[in-house]
Amino acid sequence: MTPESTPDPESGCPRHELLYGPGFAADPAAAYRRMRQAGPTAPVELSPGVRATLVTGYDAALHVLRSPEKFSKDSRRWRDMADGTVPADSPVAPMMAYRPNALLTDGPEHRRLREAITDSLGGVEPSALRGYVGQSADTLIDRIALDGEADLLGAYARPLPLLVLNQLFGCPPEYGDRLVEGMAGIFELVDAEKANELLTRTVGDLIALKRETPGKDVTSRLIAHPARLTDEELVHTLVLLMGAGTEPEQNLIANSLRLLLSDDRFAGSLSGGSLPVEDALDEVLWTDPPMANYGVHFPVHDVVYEGTLLKEGHPVVISFAAANTDPALVVDQRTGNRAHLAWSAGPHSCPAQGAARLIAAVAIEKLLDRLPDMELAVPVGDLEWRQGPFHRALAALPVRFQPVAVTRSEEDERPAGDGGSTGPGRHASAPPGGRRSAPVATAPKSRWARLLAWWWGE
Ligand code: HEM
Numbered sequence: 001m002t003p004e005s006t007p008d009p010e011s012g013c014p015r016h017e018l019l020y021g022p023g024f025a026a027d028p029a030a031a032y033r034r035m036r037q038a039g040p041t042a043p044v045e046l047s048p049g050v051r052a053t054l055v056t057g058y059d060a061a062l063h064v065l066r067s068p069e070k071f072s073k074d075s076r077r078w079r080d081m082a083d084g085t086v087p088a089d090s091p092v093a094p095m096m097a098y099r100p101n102a103l104l105t106d107g108p109e110h111r112r113l114r115e116a117i118t119d120s121l122g123g124v125e126p127s128a129l130r131g132y133v134g135q136s137a138d139t140l141i142d143r144i145a146l147d148g149e150a151d152l153l154g155a156y157a158r159p160l161p162l163l164v165l166n167q168l169f170g171c172p173p174e175y176g177d178r179l180v181e182g183m184a185g186i187f188e189l190v191d192a193e194k195a196n197e198l199l200t201r202t203v204g205d206l207i208a209l210k211r212e213t214p215g216k217d218v219t220s221r222l223i224a225h226p227a228r229l230t231d232e233e234l235v236h237t238l239v240l241l242m243g244a245g246t247e248p249e250q251n252l253i254a255n256s257l258r259l260l261l262s263d264d265r266f267a268g269s270l271s272g273g274s275l276p277v278e279d280a281l282d283e284v285l286w287t288d289p290p291m292a293n294y295g296v297h298f299p300v301h302d303v304v305y306e307g308t309l310l311k312e313g314h315p316v317v318i319s320f321a322a323a324n325t326d327p328a329l330v331v332d333q334r335t336g337n338r339a340h341l342a343w344s345a346g347p348h349s350c351p352a353q354g355a356a357r358l359i360a361a362v363a364i365e366k367l368l369d370r371l372p373d374m375e376l377a378v379p380v381g382d383l384e385w386r387q388g389p390f391h392r393a394l395a396a397l398p399v400r401f402q403p404v405a406v407t408r409s410e411e412d413e414r415p416a417g418d419g420g421s422t423g424p425g426r427h428a429s430a431p432p433g434g435r436r437s438a439p440v441a442t443a444p445k446s447r448w449a450r451l452l453a454w455w456w457g458e
Pocket of ligand 1: 102103104114117240241242244245246248249250252289290291294295296320341342343344347348349350351352353355356357
């Protein structure tokens with residue numbers, strides 16, 4: 001028995017592989033290997049006492065994802081939640097308990113909610129998005145450029161998607177702090193219930209604001225969509241979009257940077273001009289997908305799959321990470337091969353794949369362009385991964401580099417808003433001999449609030 005699995009009370013043999021705790025975070029591949037020995041599905045615990053079946057085989061994953069008539073996404077079918085075995089305040093509840101959004105509904109209801117999302121996101125011009133990412137990247141790089149060292153997770157990969165989403169959703173800066181705090185808590189299962197409450201309240205405030213003063217943003221488009229989402233549906237749709245758009249996005253950026261900075265196959269080309277960013281993204285989406293285990297389904301009746309009983313109402317979780325690395329899958333060439341399941345598959349596959357990839361690619365290109373000699377500040381093996389059953393997420397990504405000049409004068413740092421100017425700022429030198437002074441904050445605001453206020457020119 002390993003410490004990562006619970007014993008069967010009768011036989012003493014390992015039964016439920018634990019997808020929480022430091023052991024799994026440090027080496028999920030070992031857990032997937034152990035589980036594969038039992039076949040394409042295996043019993044797991046997502047958090048203490050929360051049991052599920054994990055699908056580790058690629059074919060089995062596709063089977064579940066593409067059989068909505070057998071496997072529902074509606075977690076009101078979750079028996080252990082309905083009978084109180086899993087309490088409503090369980091740390092996994094914010095990621096799994098029912099709410100009226102596209103992720104957790106089936107059939108016509110799902111199509112209606114998803115269409116509102118795809119139409120509203122579809123109003124975002126790729127060139128404008130590219131501009132927002134470029135501007136956000138410059139803003140963040142300027143803050144570290146003179147330091148010669150940084151934690152790229154906290155200083156870059158984490159704030160960048162939020163800055164971009166704030167633009168896309170027309171979100172005022174004072175909400176930024178609350179959104180970040182809420183989303184981090186939910187994914188790390190740290191006081192997840194409170195974090196979820198914070199996130200929901202903030203999004204409710206945003207909807208009220210946009211009802212009063214609509215703009216050219218995703219929130220206003222969602223409110224005005226012919227699908228006529230109720231207030232409750234709007235809140236849960238926006239929480240879904242913000243959760244999906246930030247935590248996985250930061251992890252795609254950070255995991256790809258880790259690969260680019262540590263793998264010899266990429267080493268030569270970083271400084272050589274032809275940046276293999278797309279290759280690194282492909283590789284990470286295959287081997288370290290940001291949503292490692294999710295795609296939660298509930299069998300609508302008992303299903304026997306390859307000899308294993310998947311019981312009605314018992315959660316079946318897809319391991320996108322294990323399925324992608326299934327030894328039965330013959331993948332000669334990962335670069336340019338998009339058959340991985342990092343975006344899931346079937347009716348619930350990620351509707352924002354293009355945008356998500358573009359954000360990560362531009363963010364990484366910009367960073368490598370501005371800090372070309374960047375290197376990891378610790379051996380790659382010393383990097384720590386955050387705990388949690390659902391994500392593949394670094395705890396920090398410390399790097400060092402030669403200090404470089406900041407790009408923009410303070411007046412240039414105010415973005416024009418949705419549909420406004422998206423070009424890069426002017427190149428300006430850093431003040432001689434020193435660090436440029438940080439923007440002045442008035443109240444005792446957190447670092448985040450100050451950054452966002454600065455970003456909005458306040
Ligand atoms: C690197 C970034 C991203 C990754 C790896 C990712 C991955 C995924 C995956 C695996 C799913 C399926 C989840 C499930 O079936 O339970 C999903 C669904 C979804 N994603 Fe993404 N996503 C990313 C970025 C985004 C962004 C930027 C947005 C929008 C702002 C977004 C919006 C959604 C939505 C709305 C769904 C639910 C779709 C449905 O159920 O019909 N995602 N994403």
